[in-house]
Ligand code: TMP
């Protein structure tokens with residue numbers, strides 16, 4: 001499938017039309033961005049590795065019956081996906097405390113939650129992605145009401161699946177962010193990407209951070225961490 005007109009360019013990806021009106025191509029850029037785009041860098045090879053990791057994870061989820069926009073990986077940096085009407089909501093699942101929740105509620109980094117915690121954020125860089133509750137989502141029209149339990153249940157199912165996948169690779173799934181949208185067949189599914197840009201992954205043995213926190217807080221070479229994640233996913 002060839003890419004045609006550019007439809008949208010985000011911080012980490014570009015969306016292109018294809019000959020099929022129901023499918024688009026996601027092109028993974030080499031740009032790393034953090035803090036709503038305030039910190040940016042070009043990291044050669046990031047696009048390719050993120051496309052590969054995201055494709056592997058979407059394939060696993062699809063095999064386990066999770067509805068997603070994934071169709072296939074079409075080249076090193078391109079993924080073919082179902083065209084979706086994306087809800088401006090970020091769904092975050094947390095197994096351990098890290099990142100924004102540490103500051104927001106004063107909990108120590110690394111504290112394990114008794115059960116996975118689900119949070120919703122409004123996708124809006126100008127407002128710095130504020131946290132929202134289910135009523136905000138409905139009353140502000142961010143997503144249809146019937147999509148809320150689907151997003152929550154799907155996010156928890158994805159957590160179960162990915163926690164298991166990463167645990168087999170000796171990696172702790174600390175937290176991650178998913179986005180959802182309405183797919184061409186009318187169902188609500190997971191869209192966007194699932195990469196170390198949108199997850200926190202810690203080496204179980206050493207505690208080393210293997211995700212985008214390396215870039216956010218200058219903890220070390222970004223791709224070295226991402227490569228360890230990919231190797232973990234590829235080892236039998
Ligand atoms: P947070 O701790 O900053 O709220 O992030 C929770 C998870 O969501 C973490 O795995 C990183 C991911 N994330 C994104 O994918 N995009 C974002 O814009 C932010 C703020 C976090």
Ligand code: ASP
Pocket residue numbers: 011033034035036037038197216
């Ligand atoms: N994704 C956001 C950005 O690119 C924030 C972050 O991940 O830290 O700016």
